[in-house]
Amino acid sequence: MFKIQNSFSVNFLIISSLINCIKSINYIFAEIVYNLGRILAIDFGRKKTGIAVTDELQIIASGLTTVNTDEIFVFLKEYISKEKVDLFIVGKPKQMNNTDSESEALILPFLKKLSKEIPQIEVKRVDERFTSKMAFQTMIDGGLRKNQRKNKALVDEISATIILQSYLYSKS
Numbered sequence: 387m388f389k390i391q392n393s394f395s396v397n398f399l400i401i402s403s404l405i406n407c408i409k410s411i412n413y414i415f416a417e418i419v420y421n422l423g424r425i426l427a428i429d430f431g432r433k434k435t436g437i438a439v440t441d442e443l444q445i446i447a448s449g450l451t452t453v454n455t456d457e458i459f460v461f462l463k464e465y466i467s468k469e470k471v472d473l474f475i476v477g478k479p480k481q482m483n484n485t486d487s488e489s490e491a492l493i494l495p496f497l498k499k500l501s502k503e504i505p506q507i508e509v510k511r512v513d514e515r516f517t518s519k520m521a522f523q524t525m526i527d528g529g530l531r532k533n534q535r536k537n538k539a540l541v542d543e544i545s546a547t548i549i550l551q552s553y554l555y556s557k558s
Contacts, residue, residue, distance in 0.1 A: 423470035426462075427550035429477050429514065429542050430493050431455060436542030438550045444472075447550035452539035458496075459503055466504065474500065474507055477514030477549045512553045520548050 425444055429436035435458050437450040453461045465471070476497060479487040500509060524544055534540070 423472035425473045425475060425550065425553070426450075426465070426471050427475040427477070427512075427546045427553065428458075429546035429549055430458075430496055431542060432492060434539055434542050436539075436544070436546035437461070438543065438546035439469075439471075440550065440554070442470075444554070447547050447554055449543040449547045452542045459499070462500075462504060466507070471507055474504075474509045475512050475550055475553045476500075476509055477545070478511040479514050510553070512549050512556075514545070514549050520545075524548075 422442055422444055424442060425440045427438040427447070429438075433455055434452050435455045436452050438447055439450050440447055451461075476493065479489040479493070481487050497509060
């Protein structure tokens with residue numbers, strides 16, 4: 387009788403310790419997960435800028451919006467005041483021979499101002515070759531009518547999503 391009770395007590399202590407260990411691991415995991423911020427991608431344009439973001443786990447890229455380029459800093463500051471953002475991804479337009487395209491000259495002043503206005507968030511660049519074409523094809527594949535595909539704002543938003551998805555693929 388004593389052996390049965392003693393064995394039960396030992397088993398109960400082992401199970402209790404395991405449960406406490408699992409609770410600790412869950413707590414640590416929750417801290418890691420909940421401290422992740424979003425990654426925000428920017429498809430910078432002369433008139434309009436496409437924006438895409440990840441979920442909090444930085445797994446899924448989704449189009450967020452398109453903003454007027456002259457309002458981009460107001461938008462970004464408002465967004466980061468509401469959501470935690472760990473990283474900005476900015477498209478890097480390149481030509482087929484891997485040199486910078488003409489559009490890069492427009493993006494460089496933006497990048498300089500971005501690092502000055504929001505210095506706490508790191509900026510990385512991602513090759514954005516063919517993203518507009520891929521976005522347009524995505525719209526066709528998605529069944530959008532011809533008049534809907536003329537929506538440049540939607541193309542910019544989808545392009546930002548493709549840039550972000552490209553970064554996520556390269557990260558994994």
